[in-house]
Amino acid sequence: MFRVLFVFVVLGISKPMEAHPLRLSLCEIEYSASNQLLTVNLKLFLTDVNEAIVFDPYSKELAFCQPNESPKADQLLMDYLNQLFHVKANRKLVNLKIKSKKLSGEGDNTALWVYFEYRQEAPLSSLEIKNAVFTDLFFDQNNIVYVHVNGESKSLMLNKKTAVHQLKF
Numbered sequence: 001m002f003r004v005l006f007v008f009v010v011l012g013i014s015k016p017m018e019a020h021p022l023r024l025s026l027c028e029i030e031y032s033a034s035n036q037l038l039t040v041n042l043k044l045f046l047t048d049v050n051e052a053i054v055f056d057p058y059s060k061e062l063a064f065c066q067p068n069e070s071p072k073a074d075q076l077l078m079d080y081l082n083q084l085f086h087v088k089a090n091r092k093l094v095n096l097k098i099k100s101k102k103l104s105g106e107g108d109n110t111a112l113w114v115y116f117e118y119r120q121e122a123p124l125s126s127l128e129i130k131n132a133v134f135t136d137l138f139f140d141q142n143n144i145v146y147v148h149v150n151g152e153s154k155s156l157m158l159n160k161k162t163a164v165h166q167l168k169f
Helices: 002-014 046-054 073-084
Strands: 024-032 037-045 085-089 098-104 111-119 126-131 142-149 152-159 164-168
Touching (some): 046 073, 046 111, 126 142
Antiparallel strands (some): 024 037, 142 152
16 A cells, blocks of 8 residues: 555656646736827747647647748637737727737747737727636636836736726726
8 A cells, every 4th residue: 555655646746847837928008199009918828828729738730930830820819819808998899910929938938929009099098908818728827917008007917707907097
């Protein structure tokens, strides 16, 4: 009996660590009235993106930001994001289109940065942010959101229980 218990303990200790056990994403939203531009930047762990889209965290199928990137990678990413992420400016849904993306980090800590821009000509009086990205996969997912509007900054923590927050300016 002791040997069986010892084997289970050793296997439990020696199992590989899970990818970035802290479940976080980062979003930065910035608006400047002088530029009339709303920018949204998302930082997502690549393993989480792959798990959400193709159900394999280590998949090379989509190959984001690689020379062999799948022609359907952006559309699949946007299909996923549009279900769980949105920004409303002055109560109007912002139509997010990928402006650019890049990878940073390495191994399990590789992040996919996705950049969006939206022309916001009317003065910004309110923002609604929904960020439930990966909460469909991980019960402990937290999504940090930084909002910078005309020199004022706010930070939010959104998750499965509180996925939407509204700001007034």
